[in-house]
Amino acid sequence: MSGKNWDRVPIDAQSVDAPLSTAAIFLVVTVGSDKAALSTAASVLGELDDLVKNVGFRDLSGRLSCIAGIGAELWNRLSPNRRPRELKPFAPIEGAAHSAPSTPGDLLFHIRAERPDMCFELERILLDSLGGSVSVVDEVSGFRYFDARDLLGFVDGTANPTGLDLPASALVGDEDGDFAGGSYVVVQKYLHDMAGWKETPTHVQEEIIGRTKIDNIEIDDDDKPRKSHKSLATIEDDAGNEYDILRDNMPFGRPGQNEFGTYFIGYSRYLWVIEKMLQRMYVGEPPGAYDRLLDFSTPHTGTTFFAPTRPMLQKLVEGVQQ
Template identity: 30%
Template sequence: MAREQLGICSEANLHGDYLLLTALDGQERYLRQQLAQLPALLSQLSDHFSESMVTGVVAIGASYWDTLYPNARPAGLLPFPVLESSDVLMPADSFDLLLQIRSDRQDVNYLVAQQLYQLLAPAVELVEQLRGFRYLDGRDLTGFIDAPDMVRGRLRRELALLTAEQEPHFVGGSYVYFQRFRHDIRRWQQLSVTAQQAIIGRRKSDGQWLPLAQLEPECHSLCFYQEKERSKPLPLLTQNMPFADLKQQGLLWLGFSADSTAFETLMRQRLGLSELNAGQYDRLLDYSQADLGAAFFAPSVSFLEQFDR
């Protein structure tokens, strides 16, 4: 039975590190062998720092998958969608590998990131190292609770992990989408709480929906629900984390799904390109601009380990 990467469905942590890597030419065999070792190393480190709740995920970029694993490809693995909108730009990037490390101690995150990177270092270049943190009681820097309706327990597996019926060669794997958003916090904080709530579609205090009569069709929260069934969320499991210093603030958005079409649906709805909100883009994008976006696939541990030779 395929074993999934435990970081996909794990609950929230206090700290997150994200390594975006490009692979050197001709290093595919070496990388396959090292990636096969990575889950065991991560498990050892997790046991050693058990109080820190260490988890991690490795995902392979959509444009690099065929180079690294040429004999089988997830059916829905496509490059990050490039969608045209006259109002908002959502950039598309291409990275070969994504490493995500989360724990409840930043020093442990650093140590784990260092060891995982050293495992791969002869064959990769580090393009970006991003660092996120849990803010207050799971809020974004806008002050609103992030993903207040996110499922827990076994339902997380149903959202994120492929089954044998969906893709028998990739059971336990997950489609992964990563974006970085930079917030214009100064402009956002100049809005009244009432105006902020209208943009988000929820109460700032507890994350509950505003009354139906007050919901605008372009409010942020509605973008994460089915276009024709507004009571049904899109099948996305998110693990978002703010990032910040005194000069810049934003959100590291990371989504997992067993449905390869879920993220493009979200993008279309946020950009005002769907049937129900044509021309009415997510108004939060007036205050939060994406400057990075990439698509990956996180295979099961079982898939990675079969190349340990």
């Protein structure tokens, strides 16, 4: 769904449109409250493109990229009088059976590449550069699992927009012209109950997800009182227009620690679209008929960011350095 006729991905946008990668790192940090910490963080943001190039040149086929997202509180410190229209902290959600927590986060670095060592090296350099100006809140290394499946065994991201639908769904348009080309970003780290999921019959798993497990065929549950994850995550406005988001979820895990999860990251033109999706999942549609996937997947984080265009990022940096 679009309010603007996109004919290309804006060249000044961050790499939201980068292809799904083999490896990724999701790094969330908070920035110290003093001016020196803010200045250091701003300086690193200003050098981000150069840092990516310095690592990426070693293997151009590795397709290294990094998106920087800025949380509402840090945005207010960087630009107190000018902010994206919908940007605000992640709002916790309390459902009858499950809840979604809100956790801190000033900066998100979404690092992607075809080689995990390149992701590792860029993260190492970023943290060395940021030094004591930040505290790490969360750090997750994700990987592609077979044919883009999650650890529950289902293909993830099938409904992602492609072609010209991608910028129309993921990037802000004329409705907030000062921030056009940017993107709202919501992240959540989910941990799975693999034992409970394994005990669930495959046909029930498919009803929960809304797709067949082997061949990824969509299941029609329009006439059923209990909607699938697929249906609850499909968002329409009052006029019946459907709104998409861009997901770049990644599996992660440590079998030795019995840790198995999915890192959800959604890019959206409108923050309200992701908020409505999460409300439907946790509260239910109708209320009480929540997403049964939450019986097996528990969120441990929840944070909202805005990924501005490259020129806007530079303006924020220059405002601090003046």
